[in-house]
Amino acid sequence: MLRIEMPFPALVRGVDVHQQAFEEQTVLDNLSASGLSLRLTRCVEQGASLFVVLRLGIQPDAPAPRVALRGVIQRVEPNHDATCRLAVVFSRYRFLYASAE
Numbered sequence: 001m002l003r004i005e006m007p008f009p010a011l012v013r014g015v016d017v018h019q020q021a022f023e024e025q026t027v028l029d030n031l032s033a034s035g036l037s038l039r040l041t042r043c044v045e046q047g048a049s050l051f052v053v054l055r056l057g058i059q060p061d062a063p064a065p066r067v068a069l070r071g072v073i074q075r076v077e078p079n080h081d082a083t084c085r086l087a088v089v090f091s092r093y094r095f096l097y098a099s100a101e
Contacts, residue, residue: 003030010054016042028054035071035089043084048073050088053096069093 007027015021022042029037036052044050050071057064075087 001032001034003032005030007058008054008056009058009060010036010038010052012038012040012050012052014044014048014050016044029085035074035087037085037087039079039083039085041083043076043078044073044086046073046076049091050086052088066096067093068096 008031010026010028011023012026013021013023024040024042026038026040029039031037031054036054038052050073051069052071053066053068055064055066069090070092071088071090073086074089077085077087079085
């Protein structure tokens with residue numbers, strides 16, 4: 001499956017392993033037609049749901065389409081720098097209007 005390796009900005013909302021709700025800004029490691037990979041500064045459980053809004057542009061001042069999606073975490077990889085890399089499979093998504101936000 002084709003994967004696009006671009007640092008698309010993303011806003012992630014979910015519940016961490018300590019059952020604390022969070023909202024975190026990050027960037028994607030990669031994106032495909034069925035899922036994405038990203039890193040968070042907190043760990044979450046495999047099988048948990050996430051809400052993500054990603055911006056399909058890497059220049060902050062240029063308008064770009066956004067995608068709002070819900071996904072299920074398929075894999076969690078703790079890193080040595082206290083971050084966690086997640087593999088997320090889409091369960092729902094919708095395109096949003098182009099925005100410079």
